[in-house]
Amino acid sequence: MSSATATSKSERRISPVFLGIAAVMAVSGWGVWTGFADNAGFAVFLFVVSAWVVSLCLHEYAHARTALHSGDITIGAKGYLTLNPLKYTHALLSIVLPVIFVIMGGIGLPGGAVYIERDRVRGRWKHSAISAAGPLTNALFAVVCTSPFWLGGLDGMPLQFREALGFLAFLQVSATLLNFVPVPGLDGYGVIEPWLSQKIRRQIAPFAPFGLIAVFVVLYQGTVNNAFFDLIDGILGHLGVDQNSVYCGQNLFQFWKSPNPMCSVPGIFGS
Template sequence: MTTATSRHSDRRISPVFLGIVAVMAVTGWAVWTDFAASPGVAVFLFVTSAWIVSLCLHEYAHARTALHSGDITIGAKGYLTLNPLKYTHAVLSIVLPVIFLILGGIGLPGGAVFIERGRIRGRWKHSLISAAGPLTNVLFAVVCTAPFWLDALDGVPTDFRLALAFLAFLQVTAAILNFLPVPGLDGYGVIEPWLSYKVRRQIEPFAPFGLLAIIGLLWIPEINHVFFDVVDAILNGLNVSGNEAAAGGDLYQFWPDLSLNLQR
C-alpha cells in the first residue's frame, strides 16, 4: 500500500504546472476575446505560459520514455509531476529559454532531466529517450498550426491567430535546434549511442559548450538567414506565413528596444 501510494504521488500532476496551464488558459481567453486593455501584454502572457508548458512537456517526454526504457528512479525525482522546479537544471530547462524568448524571440533548447543511463539497455532506447523531447515540440507545432492547415481560421480573432503563429514559430525553432547533432543537445543524444567509445570520450568535454556555440553561430548573418529560411519553409508547409509569425512576434515583444534581434 505504501509503495502504491508513493508511486501515485510521484506521478500526480503538480499544482505548479496546473497553475501555469491556468495562466495560459485565462490569457488565451483574454487574447481571443480582446478583453485585455493591452493586447501585447495578453499575448506576452499567453505565449510565455504556453512556452513554459511546452518546456515541461518536453522534459516529461524524456522522463516518461526513460521510465519505460528501464530507469525506474525517474518517478522518485519528481520528473513525472510536470513540475519545472523538480528539474536537475531548472535554470537551463526553464529560466534560460524563457529569458531568451523574451529578449531574442526564438525557441532556445533547455537542459535535460537527469537520466541514469546505466539502467537502460539498448542503443535504440537511448536514442528514443533523446528524441522524445524535440518530438514533443514537433507535436506542439502541429497542434498550434492545426487551424491553419485545416483551413479553420474563420472566426479566429487576428491577435489569437498571430499568437498561435508565433508560438508555432517557437516550437519549430526549438525542434530544429534540439535535433542538431551538437554535443549537449538532444540531436547528439540520438546519435551518441551509435558512436564508438573512443569518439564519445573525445567529444564529451565539449558538451557543456554546445548550446553556447549554437547561440554564437546564430549571430553570424549568413547562418542566421539560412536557419530562419528553413524555419519559414517548415511554417509555410504548415500553411503559416512567415509574415504572420513575425507579426505575432512583434505583438509579443512590445518592448522592441530590448530585443536581441536574432529574428530575420
C-alpha cells in the same frame, strides 16, 4: 511489476505548479481571443510565455517518461513525472534561460535538465528514443499550434490570437530544429551518441558543456543565420503559417516596444 507501474500515484500526480501555469495559459488565451484584456500585447505576452513554459515541461516529461519505460525506474522519485518545472536538475537551463530568450524576441532555446540514469537503460535504440522524445514533443506542439492554419480553421478566429499562434509555432519549430542539431549537449547528439564508439564518445565528452554556445556562435554568422530562418519559414509555410502572422505575433508579444503600423495595434481587437 513493470517499470511504468512501479511508480506510486504521488510520483505521477500532476503538480499544482504546472496546473497553475496551464491555467495562466488558458485564461490569457481566452483574453486574447475575446479581447477582454485592455492591452492585447500584454495578453499575448502572458499567453505565449505560459504556453512556452508548458511546452518545456512537456519536453522534459517526454524525456522522463520514455526513460521510465526504457528501464530507469528512478525517474518517478525525482519528481519528473509531475510536470513540475521546479523538479528539474537545472531549472535555470530548462526554464529561466529559454524564457529570457523568448522575451528578448529570440528563438526557442533548447532546455534539458532531467537526469537520466543511463546505466539502467539497455539498448541503443532506447537511449536514442529518450533523447528524441523531447524535441519530438516540441514538433507535436508546433503541429497543434498550426492546425488551424493547415486545417482551414481561421475563419472567425481573432487576428491577434492567430498572430499569437503563429509566433508560438515559430518558437516550437526553432526549438525542434535546434534540439536536433547533433552537437554535444543537445538532444540531437544524444540520439546518435549510442551509435558512436567509446573512443569517439570519450574524445567528444569534454566539449559537451560548450555545445550550445558553439551552435549560437555559428548561428550568428550571416549565411548560416539566413539559412536557419529560411528553413523555419519554409516549414511554417508548409504548415500554412505566413511570415506576417509570425512577425506581427512577435510584435504584439513585445508590447513594450512601439507597435509596427503594418500589424494589428495592441488594445484593438477586430479584423
